[in-house]
């Protein structure tokens with residue numbers, strides 16, 4: 248926290264912290280996977296780059312550079328002796344003067360590490376989840392910038408996710424302001440039809456997910472036809488397969504949308520191939536062709 252390793256109980260802030268009142272924070276979610284070579288980040292550099300991009304969008308001056316942020320991510324996994332971890336870098340405006348201008352409160356930086364299994368549980372990875380189309384749309388372009396992974400954006404995600412849970416689903420799928428498919432509350436979305444994998448374009452209403460990028464690359468490596476496209480809502484009801492991707496969600500099959508089963512109602516063959524290729528990176532059965540893995544430094 249602010250450059251020091253501090254005990255969990257001491258990692259606290261004042262109630263007048265700007266970010267608590269006005270959402271002025273940016274963050275990342277990064278996984279370190281347990282591998283034969285010890286815990287390995289997946290892909291740390293891309294996450295640190297997105298963190299600095301998020302800060303740049305909000306003109307937030309970070310008191311640490313990229314290599315210090317990377318070292319901090321290594322340090323929290325190592326010092327907590329975690330074999331596998333979810334790492335959460337967070338930069339936020341602290342307490343300055345009350346009022347909107349975040350410039351009165353310098354940015355503070357925290358990197359936390361926690362053990363975390365799968366976002367929707369182990370069964371979700373194996374059997375898939377039930378999703379619904381949310382009544383809440385994602386953020387429109389040029390309102391709140393969605394390419395920044397900022398705390399305030401997650402008010403949208405919370406509404407989408409809470410509504411889904413309330414109605415008995417695992418997750419909500421949001422449409423963008425143009426009425427076409429955008430993304431899940433905290434995941435990107437892929438649709439498979441007649442052997443072609445499609446995912447919504449990064450168009451200013453969805454986060455440019457790092458797992459999404461990796462899946463586009465893995466799909467191409469497997470020889471699949473994979474493309475970015477405009478995805479009409481009704482495509483979800485006629486899809487052969489649907490799956491979600493994210494650091495927390497990993498590769499989660501969607502088995503139904505709005506109670507309509509997807510394909511056979513079980514994870515489809517292309518989803519399973521992508522899952523195998525993805526988890527194979529950490530199990531050692533998929534070669535790390537793109538240099539995504541980075542072993543947590545021992546010292």
Ligand code: PMP
Nearest residue numbers: 433434435454456457458493494
């Ligand atoms: N969309 C949203 C809204 C998210 O919060 C996340 C999780 N960071 C994703 C997509 C997936 O992004 P990534 O693969 O980089 O974790």
